Amino acid sequence: xxxxxxxxxxxxxxxxxxxxxxxxxxxxxxxxxxxxxxxxxxxxxxxxxxxxxxxxxxxxxxxxxxxxxxxxxxxx
Amino acid sequence: xxxxxxxxxxxxxxxxxxxxxxxxxxxxxxxxxxxxxxxxxxxxxxxxxxxxxxxxxxxxxxxxxxxxxxxxxxxxxxxxxxxxxxxxxxxxxxxxxxxxxxxxxxxxxxxxxxxxxxxxxxxxxxxxxxxxxxxxxxxxxxxxxxxxxxxxxxxxxxxxxxxxxxxxxxxxxxxxxxxxxxxxxxxxxxxxxxxxxxxxxxxxxxxxxxxxxxxxxxxxxxxxxxxxxxxxxxxxxxxxxxxxxxxxxxxxxxxxx
Numbered sequence: 001x002x003x004x005x006x007x008x009x010x011x012x013x014x015x016x017x018x019x020x021x022x023x024x025x026x027x028x029x030x031x032x033x034x035x036x037x038x039x040x041x042x043x044x045x046x047x048x049x050x051x052x053x054x055x056x057x058x059x060x061x062x063x064x065x066x067x068x069x070x071x072x073x074x075x076x
Numbered sequence: 077x078x079x080x081x082x083x084x085x086x087x088x089x090x091x092x093x094x095x096x097x098x099x100x101x102x103x104x105x106x107x108x109x110x111x112x113x114x115x116x117x118x119x120x121x122x123x124x125x126x127x128x129x130x131x132x133x134x135x136x137x138x139x140x141x142x143x144x145x146x147x148x149x150x151x152x153x154x155x156x157x158x159x160x161x162x163x164x165x166x167x168x169x170x171x172x173x174x175x176x177x178x179x180x181x182x183x184x185x186x187x188x189x190x191x192x193x194x195x196x197x198x199x200x201x202x203x204x205x206x207x208x209x210x211x212x213x214x215x216x217x218x219x220x221x222x223x224x225x226x227x228x229x230x231x232x233x234x235x236x237x238x239x240x241x242x243x244x245x246x247x248x249x250x251x252x253x254x255x256x257x258x259x260x261x262x263x264x265x266x267x268x269x270x271x272x273x274x275x276x277x278x279x280x281x282x283x284x285x286x287x288x289x290x291x292x293x294x295x296x297x298x299x300x301x302x303x304x305x306x307x308x309x310x311x312x313x314x315x316x317x318x319x320x321x322x323x324x325x326x327x328x329x330x331x332x333x
Binding site for chain 2: 011043044045048050069070071072073074076
């Protein structure tokens with residue numbers, strides 16, 4: 001049987017993964033390949049809306065949602 | 077000069093120089109430049125997480141600073157507000173350096189979009205450090221909106237052209253009673269000193285240090301220029317006159333012959 005992965009759009013690129021229950025926190029951890037606890041200085045927006053860190057666990061993600069994961073960077 | 081603190085958002089700062097963190101040749105030079113400048117506030121951008129980069133930006137800084145996140149690269153109110161919200165979430169600060177530009181070539185601020193965005197950000201309890209054009213009325217209106225610091229440019233970002241419209245800056249300083257910094261366009265230490273002599277509260281710069289041949293020494297020079305200009309301003313600069321005014325009295329001079 002063909003294994004169908006779910007498609008998301010993270011930081012401007014397609015990202016596929018298997019998630020039975022697509023919640024934001026799980027998706028971020030798969031994307032980062034580590035626990036979110038190890039990345040305390042990131043912030044996330046879904047479809048151009050900032051999602052507070054405390055809501056990641058319960059935030060359900062739909063296919064093709066546009067997700068932005070950002071962090072501080074060099075800037076003037 | 078005793079207790080000439082800069083107070084921002086209820087916090088006292090000794091330094092009146094805010095430094096950017098971009099464009100340095102390497103991390104070591106950036107860290108040394110920031111250290112020697114004695115800056116206490118540095119600007120940072122908010123960008124997509126780069127999984128291939130070696131280390132996390134904040135972990136590569138040698139010292140604790142207050143962070144002033146910016147909205148660099150934003151063209152619209154929606155982009156700027158989302159960036160500000162993401163900055164607040166990641167850095168746990170209400171401070172935001174609002175940059176809202178109208179084009180990629182000159183990077184000039186879009187005053188109309190900027191004004192509306194400032195209004196929204198102030199309502200959302202951000203402390204807005206607004207990068208704007210050197211229009212005195214716009215600066216006054218932004219101050220009246222409740223911006224924490226109004227920061228007019230002296231010339232386009234990264235141009236190094238220095239002060240292009242001193243008269244406007246004089247008017248801005250005269251009509252704005254709050255904190256006014258100058259942001260963008262500084263080329264050399266004398267530009268920074270000149271601005272501080274005019275009574276501005278501080279200077280924000282990046283390119284003039286990071287792109288110089290010796291950023292560490294230039295950072296030191298900028299620090300000294302800001303201190304020098306501030307000391308001059310606080311000491312009461314003499315009025316300009318069109319005619320000479322003797323410094324040595326004629327009294328007691330031997331007779332003319």
